Amino acid sequence: MNFICFKENLKRNLDNALRIIKYNSTLPILNNFLLSTEKGMLKISSTDLEIGFTSLIPSKILKEGSITVPAQLLSQFINNLPNKNINFEVKDFKLYLNCDNIKASINGLNAEDFQIIPKVKNDSVLTINSKLFKNSLNYVINSSAISDARPEISSIYIKINPDQLKFVATDSFRLAHKTIFVLSGDNKEKIKINFDQSRNIILPLRTAGELLRILGDQNDNVKIIVDQNQVLFDFDNTQLISRLVEGNYPDYEVIIPKSSETKCYLSKNDLEESIKLSGCFSSKLNDITIKTNSEKSQMEIFSNNSEYGNHHGKINSEIKGKDVTIVFNWRYFLDGLKNIDENELILEFNGDQKPAVIKSVKNNDFFYILMPIRNN
Amino acid sequence: MDLHELWKAALGEIGLQVSKANYKTWLTNTSIVDKKNGIITIAVPNSFTKEWLENKYHKFILRSLHNIESEIKEVTYQIKPNYIKEELKDKKQFKEDDLSAHKQLDFTELNVDTETNLNPRYTFDNFIVGPSNELAHAAASAVVKNLGNKYNPLFIYGGVGLGKTHLIQAIGNAVKKENRNKKIKYVTSERFTSEVITTLRSGSLRPNDIDDFKKRWREIDLLIIDDIQFLSGKEKTQDEFFHTFNALYDAGKQIIISSDRPPKSIQTLEERLRSRFEGGMIADISYPDLETRITILKTKANEKGFDFSYDILEYIASNIKKNIRELEGALNRLIASNLSTNKKDFNLTEVKKALNIIVNTPKKSTTFKNIIKAVAEFYDVSEKELLERSRKKEIVKPRQIIMYLLREELKNSFPFIGLKIGGRDHTTAIHACDKIKKEIESDQNLNDEINMIKEKLYLV
Incomplete structure (x- = not known):
């Protein structure tokens, strides 16, 4: 195998490929990249047996072949090379690099021993604009559970219906829910669904995180191909294949409050500002208190810390229904606010022990449900 | 080999x-x-x-x-991925140990098993049996041992917060424990309805979804439907449920149904469904007696790692009589105030203070007019007729029930009752109240009817 590749082209893909690898001590070859040639390009593959990554990089191929080399080493070395063409050559399971007047050789292993990245065989394809897709994931990803204890919610739930896509994430304290209406506006051009039937998938959180990183600022199409246990994301020359979480996603619809006792209309900026201020004085619980005053059309936001001091803020708000005093984790609250683009906001409460709903007045495509902190 | x-x-x-x-x-x-x-x-x-x-x-x-x-x-x-469910338990345990995490409330709905919808919390072991639910419990145990053969369908009814859901979910959990391969599905009738609706909605676009729906529901070994009374009036859902019911029943699969009232009292339930519900075993759960309530409190307190003295438990149990959920609520309140003051000991006066709000909340009041209206509506007779001198059977019974309710709910005096109900003598009122009181004890139907009237009275 012999090829010439420009450093900059290689670097970004090596970074992405490296992130997939989780250090594995039982099978050292899992800590390697597979370099091979395909369609006149260089192909880099890496995997941790849950996610498989492959990327094709434009290069000048002088001789076909393949090898696997330690990922960390190769990527670290190449990062430090000057921005020039690099010549790669494989001889006797050794990778010889030649760049400018720098020479190196890396001991590799037989490519035959590298794990095989499975293929996804299915005709069900969802094609979606990468910006729109990234945006939708971003709406919900911060509500997903980070712990591995419950794999089914350490994930993003994606419901693929003919007329809408839904993205859901929860960590059992809050829940974020984003809908894309496939048939409305310019979404028609941005999304094509070719599925025999509605399909729901549970995408592992880690896969979603890597996807966001790989997508970067691209404005292109992503093809999403779903089969029984796995999903393939195909962007141009890069492919990411991941297992799906088995089992069922919790029945989250029962959590969505169907009515509300208190409705508050207010400005998102005011609220966000006040919550951030109050957060300075919250205790270890991150607790801040919200108290509605419908008579004065005001919402009070305050926190009290016996050690440091306290804060008390008031913002204007039109309040309908019963007054309520309720305690929240302000970090969770901000996570939800962050995802709302409009300034006009509705908060809905059902007493101080039931979940609250945060949503925009105008757009009904996103809402955030948050459980309060027990109020004594 | x-x-x-x-x-x-x-x-x-x-x-x-x-x-x-x-x-x-x-x-x-x-x-x-x-x-x-x-x-x-x-x-x-x-x-x-x-x-x-x-x-x-x-x-x-x-x-x-x-x-x-x-x-x-x-x-x-x-x-065939083999994912481990056990970890979930460990994590919960840890969470409850941590006091600060305990205060952040979570969506309890997410703790249910996503495969079966069962909440692992509900088991036979923590279901407390007393005279009020003996029959239902025995029937439930029999169903676990003889799935699909003995009592099919099993229909359990009883008031709010008396443990219907606990019992029927316990059956599901017990069956699951015995045989992992059995397909079990617990669903509230509301959920079933919404699934029917979603399927119909997307069905116009993709016919596969409807077949999928049918297939999904008809390959279940044990179907548990909670609060079936909410199906009343939903014709298309009833229709879909009827077919599912038949398919399962004919295949010898077990069906368990719960409701707040017996099948014949569920209004606008299709006749063919009603008769099917009545074809199996019907068991009721009624209000638990004092001893059972105390045992329940004791068990719940132990579950949460607390131990209260007998007189405290007795105080709570004797003040909250008709709803186990409220009992648990009172206990939670006590525990919460205990946590905030960081005390381990509690005496009765403090308990009384902590529970003051719950125990002394005046019962939602109703009025003379409301009672008459509710009864008249329930038995479909005119209010005027009830106050007249008619001695027709269909009038006399509702009239006596009105007098009974005035006495029980409003604590009106007998002469006042007699006067208000068409200027009758106070002995008539006494007779009516005694008669109904006696009949309630022997006649379950009458008891159910009166409970439903009461629900109507206090619901709005």
């Missing part, structure tokens, strides 16, 4: 031919799941393993299996 032993023997041989690291990576968590006509199916945890075994180790595997049993000619691989 069974499948397990066969695979173990084969692995022994394969292990000699591959490196230890490879063996550990690719062959742990695999098993033989099927053997038919010389074809072996091997379950593997993920698609990577499947690819690797198919492409790299297929020859080893086939050869070693063939060496052990010569009729084996083919090996196929199937992805």
Whole structure:
């Protein structure tokens, strides 16, 4: 195998490929990249047996072949090379690099021993604009559970219906829910669904995180191909294949409050500002208190810390229904606010022990449900 | 040689031919799941393993299996992830230990088993049996032992917060424990309705979804439907449920239904459904007696790691009589105030103070007018007729019920009752109240009717 590749082209893909690898001590070859040639390009593959990554990089191929080399080493070395063409050559399971007047050789292993990245065989394809897709994931990803204890919610739930896509994430304290209406506006051009039937998938959180990183600022199409246990994301020359979480996603619809006792209309900026201020004085619980005053059309936001001091803020708000005093984790609250683009906001409460709903007045495509902190 | 032993023997041989690291990576968590006509199916945890075994180790595997049993000619691989549910429990335990985390409320709905919708919290072990629910409990236990044969369908009814959901979910959990392969589904009738609606909505676009829906519901071994009374009036859902019910019933699958009232009292329930519900076993759960309530409190307190003295428990139990959920609420309140003051000990006066709000909340009041209106509506007679001198049977009974309710709910005096109900003598009122009181004890139907009227009275 012999090829010439420009450093900059290689670097970004090596970074992405490296992130997939989780250090594995039982099978050292899992800590390697597979370099091979395909369609006149260089192909880099890496995997941790849950996610498989492959990327094709434009290069000048002088001789076909393949090898696997330690990922960390190769990527670290190449990062430090000057921005020039690099010549790669494989001889006797050794990778010889030649760049400018720098020479190196890396001991590799037989490519035959590298794990095989499975293929996804299915005709069900969802094609979606990468910006729109990234945006939708971003709406919900911060509500997903980070712990591995419950794999089914350490994930993003994606419901693929003919007329809408839904993205859901929860960590059992809050829940974020984003809908894309496939048939409305310019979404028609941005999304094509070719599925025999509605399909729901549970995408592992880690896969979603890597996807966001790989997508970067691209404005292109992503093809999403779903089969029984796995999903393939195909962007141009890069492919990411991941297992799906088995089992069922919790029945989250029962959590969505169907009515509300208190409705508050207010400005998102005011609220966000006040919550951030109050957060300075919250205790270890991150607790801040919200108290509605419908008579004065005001919402009070305050926190009290016996050690440091306290804060008390008031913002204007039109309040309908019963007054309520309720305690929240302000970090969770901000996570939800962050995802709302409009300034006009509705908060809905059902007493101080039931979940609250945060949503925009105008757009009904996103809402955030948050459980309060027990109020004594 | 069974499948397990066969695979173990084969692995022994394969292990000699591959490196230890490879063996550990690719062959742990695999098993033989099927053997038919010389074809072996091997379950593997993920698609990577499947690819690797198919492409790299297929020859080893086939050869070693063939060496052990010569009729084996083919090996196929199937992805069967084995995810572990047990971890969930550990995590919850940890969470409850942590006081600060305890205060952040979570969506309790998410703790249910996503496969069956059952909440693992509900088991027979923590279901407290007393005279009020003995029959229902016995029927439920019988159903677990004789799934689909003995009492099918099992219909359990009783008031709010008396443990219907607990009991029917306990059946599900017990069946699941006994046989992991049984397909169990617990669903509230509301949920069922919304599934019917979603399916119909997307159905116009994709016919597959409707078939999918039918298939999904008809391959269940044990179907548990909670709060069936909410199906009343929803014709299309009833229709879909009727077909599901029949399909399951005919296939000898067990169906369990709960409701707040007996089948014949559920209004606008299709006749054909009603008669099917009545075809199995009907058991009721009524209000628990004082002793049962105390036992319940004691168990719940122990579950949460608290121990209260007998007189405290008795105080709570004797003040909250008609709803177990409220009992638990009072207990939670007590525990919460205990946590905030960081005291381990509690005396009765403090308990009384802590529970003041719950115990002394005046009962939602109703009025003379409301009672008459509710009864008249319930029995579909005119209010005017009730106050007249008619002695027709269909008028007399509602009239007596009105007098009984005025006495029980409003604590009106007998002469006042007599006067208000068409200027009758106070002895008439006494007679009516005594009669109804006696009849309630022997006549379950009357008891149900009166409870439903009361619900109507206090609902709005």
